[in-house]
Amino acid sequence: MNAEAAVFYVFGAITVLSAAVVVLARSLIYSAFALLFTFFGVAGLYVLLGADFLAATQLLIYVGGILVLLLFGVMLTHKLYDLDLRSEVTQFLAGIIVASGLFVIVIFVAVRTQWATGPGRPPSVTTAEVGRLFMGQYLLPFEAASILLLVALMGAAMIVRRRRDA
Amino acid sequence: MITLQHYLIVSAALFSLGMLGILTRRNAVNVLMGVELVLNSANLNLVAFSRFGSGNLQGQLFAVFVIVIAAAEVAVALAIVLTLYRLRRTSNLDAADILRG
Numbered sequence: 193m194n195a196e197a198a199v200f201y202v203f204g205a206i207t208v209l210s211a212a213v214v215v216l217a218r219s220l221i222y223s224a225f226a227l228l229f230t231f232f233g234v235a236g237l238y239v240l241l242g243a244d245f246l247a248a249t250q251l252l253i254y255v256g257g258i259l260v261l262l263l264f265g266v267m268l269t270h271k272l273y274d275l276d277l278r279s280e281v282t283q284f285l286a287g288i289i290v291a292s293g294l295f296v297i298v299i300f301v302a303v304r305t306q307w308a309t310g311p312g313r314p315p316s317v318t319t320a321e322v323g324r325l326f327m328g329q330y331l332l333p334f335e336a337a338s339i340l341l342l343v344a345l346m347g348a349a350m351i352v353r354r355r356r357d358a
Numbered sequence: 359m360i361t362l363q364h365y366l367i368v369s370a371a372l373f374s375l376g377m378l379g380i381l382t383r384r385n386a387v388n389v390l391m392g393v394e395l396v397l398n399s400a401n402l403n404l405v406a407f408s409r410f411g412s413g414n415l416q417g418q419l420f421a422v423f424v425i426v427i428a429a430a431e432v433a434v435a436l437a438i439v440l441t442l443y444r445l446r447r448t449s450n451l452d453a454a455d456i457l458r459g
Contacts, residue, residue: 197359199431200360204368207372208368208372209376209382210396211371212375213435214373214395215376215378215379215382215392216394216453219377220385223388223391224398227365230395230398231433233396234372234402236403237365237368237390238402239372240360241405241406241408242367243405243418243421244403244408245418246401246421246422252403252456253395253425254398254425254428256377257429258423258432262390262436263450264436265390265439265440268443269386269439269440269443269448269449279381280383280384280385280450281382281401282382283381283382286381287378287381287382288378288382289437290377290378291374291375291377291378291381292374292380295370295373298366298373298374299367299370302363302367303366303367307362307363307410308411309362309411310409310410310412310413310414312411313408313409313413316435318418321415322418325415325419331431337423337426340430341429341430342424344434345433347437348433348434348437351437351441352438352449
């Protein structure tokens, strides 16, 4: 087993095990902090795949933004003296059946298909090329995404605003 | 030797776990965490195909767009959850039946 395989198995195990904790933990706070490790594991896999810019983005936006937002969501939707912060679980057996069925199907497709793998991309610094593509070939989606973000954030602020006249 | 299939298997596990979270949890914030797991698994697939495929960066660019949309989705969804909490004093999704006839 070479170094790449060892790193892959470590990060893959971190990702999958903490994702299982996210889904199965009784307490919302445990789920949120396990999600932190899932995001770190996925960022490590990105580094292993040669996507350095994407790994940094993953850490900044997911860990720095989305996870903090989710923690705010947990804190704001529970009374502060409500210490256990439990999350109800329903239809557990049906959920297990559907999720494991999906897992088997996806694994079957992933292993049995002859993927058209090409020459591949040797790990190299990607930031400059990603920036060039965003400012060139993919300028329109880039601008559309920025407008989408603006609209979504303004909409979120509008939805949660307390109305004076209400 | 780590191949494309290894990454696809990790991604499939992430996807199924996220799906399980979406299906079985009743707390809205917890369902959102499941959605994040599913989006992360899709991103992992995109980057893996970008690495082992024809060798261009388009998969990574697409993953950046997915991250942007995930951020927007979480912001709006949490706003809705907060409004639901103000209205019903709970973030249980079964309480969101106001539109039911």
